Amino acid sequence: MYNSLETNIWTLISSGDQDAYARLYVYYYKRLYNYGRKFTDDPVALEDTLQEALLTVWTGRERLPQVDKPHTYLISTFRYILFKKLRRDHRVVRLTAVEAGEPEFGIDQLLIRRDIESALRQRLEQALKTLTSRQREAIFLRFYEGLSYEEVAAIMGISVKATYKIMSRSLLQLKETLSLPILTILLLLRGLI
Amino acid sequence: MTNGENNGRYEAYGVPDFICDPFFQDWIIHPEGTTAAWWEDWMINHPEKNTAVTEARQLLQAMYFEEHVPSEDAALRSLAAVREKLATTAAPVRRISWWWAAAASLILCAGLGYFITGSRRTQQSYATDYAELRTLYLPDSSKMVLNAHSTVRYAKEWKPGQAREIWLDGEAFFDVRSVAASSFQVHTKDLTVEVLGTAFDIRGRRGKTEVVLQSGKIRISFTAGGHSDLVMAPGDRIVFDPATAALTHTTTTPDKYTSWKDRRLTDATLGEILQYLEDNYHKTFILEDPSMAERHIGGVILLDNLDDALFALSTVLNANLTQHQDTITIRPR
Numbered sequence: 001m002y003n004s005l006e007t008n009i010w011t012l013i014s015s016g017d018q019d020a021y022a023r024l025y026v027y028y029y030k031r032l033y034n035y036g037r038k039f040t041d042d043p044v045a046l047e048d049t050l051q052e053a054l055l056t057v058w059t060g061r062e063r064l065p066q067v068d069k070p071h072t073y074l075i076s077t078f079r080y081i082l083f084k085k086l087r088r089d090h091r092v093v094r095l096t097a098v099e100a101g102e103p104e105f106g107i108d109q110l111l112i113r114r115d116i117e118s119a120l121r122q123r124l125e126q127a128l129k130t131l132t133s134r135q136r137e138a139i140f141l142r143f144y145e146g147l148s149y150e151e152v153a154a155i156m157g158i159s160v161k162a163t164y165k166i167m168s169r170s171l172l173q174l175k176e177t178l179s180l181p182i183l184t185i186l187l188l189l190r191g192l193i
Numbered sequence: 194m195t196n197g198e199n200n201g202r203y204e205a206y207g208v209p210d211f212i213c214d215p216f217f218q219d220w221i222i223h224p225e226g227t228t229a230a231w232w233e234d235w236m237i238n239h240p241e242k243n244t245a246v247t248e249a250r251q252l253l254q255a256m257y258f259e260e261h262v263p264s265e266d267a268a269l270r271s272l273a274a275v276r277e278k279l280a281t282t283a284a285p286v287r288r289i290s291w292w293w294a295a296a297a298s299l300i301l302c303a304g305l306g307y308f309i310t311g312s313r314r315t316q317q318s319y320a321t322d323y324a325e326l327r328t329l330y331l332p333d334s335s336k337m338v339l340n341a342h343s344t345v346r347y348a349k350e351w352k353p354g355q356a357r358e359i360w361l362d363g364e365a366f367f368d369v370r371s372v373a374a375s376s377f378q379v380h381t382k383d384l385t386v387e388v389l390g391t392a393f394d395i396r397g398r399r400g401k402t403e404v405v406l407q408s409g410k411i412r413i414s415f416t417a418g419g420h421s422d423l424v425m426a427p428g429d430r431i432v433f434d435p436a437t438a439a440l441t442h443t444t445t446t447p448d449k450y451t452s453w454k455d456r457r458l459t460d461a462t463l464g465e466i467l468q469y470l471e472d473n474y475h476k477t478f479i480l481e482d483p484s485m486a487e488r489h490i491g492g493v494i495l496l497d498n499l500d501d502a503l504f505a506l507s508t509v510l511n512a513n514l515t516q517h518q519d520t521i522t523i524r525p526r
Contacts, residue, residue, distance in 0.1 A: 025268065026265065026268040026269065029263065029267075029268035029271055030263055030268055034262050037261040038258070038259075041436075042400065047271065050271060051271060051274065051275050051278075054275065055275055055278070058275075058279065088477060108259065109259045110256060110257075110258055111256070111257055111258065112255050112257075113255050113256075113257055116251075128256075140258055142222070143256065144257075146223065149215055167213070171212045171213055171252070171253075172209055174252060174256075175208060
C-alpha cells in the first residue's frame, strides 16, 4: 500500500538531503492522511495538519538524531496538531452541545471482513459498535499500523499498562460474541443427550 | 517479549489469552516475519492447540479498516506547497503564497478545478490575520471588506466583457458597482454568488457557507449538484452545509449580519458573539453553562477591542470571565 522507506532515511534528512525529505513526505503524507481521515473528513483540516506536521521534520532536521523514535514521534505530532485543530473547528458544537470531547475515531471505520459467515459477521459488527473511540484507535494503531504497545501508548498519550488494558478489553469484548453461540450449541447438545 | 521465555506458557493458553498476547498478535500483523515462522513451528509441535489458535487467528483477522490512502499526485502537490512555503522568505508574502498553494492542492483533492491558482503576476491575493479587518477596492472599484482570518483572490486586471470573479475563504462584505457591464461572481468552496445588483455578506466559516443579502438581487449556484440555482431578495439569508448538503433559507435583518464590518454586532445571541470573537481574535471560549449560548444579547456589542467586548459581556451576563492562554471560560456569578 505504501512504498517502503530506506532505513537510514532520517539520517539522510538530518544531513540536509532534500530528496530524502521528499520521499519521506510522500510516504507519510499517505499514511498519516489515512490515519487522520478516521477522525475527520474535512480536507482543509487534514491538509493543513499534514503540512504543519511534515514541515516540522524539515525545520527540525538538525535535532532528528536526538529523537529516539522519529516514526512514532511524527505520528504523535500529527495526532496532536490534528486534535487541536479539530477541537478548535468544532467550537460551535461545543458552545451549543454539552460536551467538549475528544475528536472521535469514526465508528464506521472499523469493519468486519465480508468473507466471514454472515450470522457471525453480524454479531461481530454488533460488538464493534460497542467499542469506544479510543478502543478503535488503539486497534487501528496496533493491527493496521503494526505498531508496538509502547508506540501505541506514546502516540495516544497513555501508559503502556493502560494500552494493554484498552486492547485486551476490546479484543475480549469481540471474543465474547464469538463464543456465545458455541456455548449455546453445547448446552443444547447436552440437553439432547 | 521473546519467543524463548514464552515457551511452555502457551501450552496453557486459551483463545482469550492468545488474542491478547502481543507476540501472538505479531504473527497476524507481520505474516511474513520471523515471528510467523516461530509460530508455524510451534503449531507443528502442539497440534492439540489447533482449534484455539485457529479461532484466535480468525478473530484478529476478521477486523479491517476503511482505507483512505491519497494518490501519489495529491502527496506531490502538498509537497510542492510546503516547498514553496520553505523557499519564500519574507514573512507576509510567505503567509499568503503558501496558503494559496495549499488551497489549490486541497481543492484539487476535492476534485474541483476552479481554485487552481494562476500566476502570481496576474493574480492578487490578500489574507487577513486574526483581529484584522481590511477594506479593499476591486479592479472595477467595487468595495469589499475582508473580515479577520479570511483570504481572497482575484485577477489583477478585469477585462471588459469578462466575468469579474473572486475566490473567497472566510467572510467578506461586498458593495458592488454597476452590474450592467459584466457579471460579478464570488466563489466559495461550496457555492457561487452571482450578483445581479448590490450589497451582500458571505461567510464561509466552520465548514458552512452563509450568504445574507442587504440590497439588490443575487443568484446562488451550488458547486455540488442536488440544489438548483436560487435567486435571493433583500433580507434573505441562506446557510449551506456541505457535510449534509442541507440548505436553510430564511429572512432576516441584514444589518445584524453585516454590522461586523463596522466592528459591532447587533442583537445577537451569546453563541453568535462568541463565534465572532473566536474567529476574529483566535480565542476559544468555554461556557460553563452551555445553555447560555442561546442567551439573547440586546443592543450593540463593539468588536473593536477584545478586552472591551469581554468587559461588556461580563457586565451584561453578570458572569466571570477567566482567561488562560487562548482559552476564556465564562462562569455565571
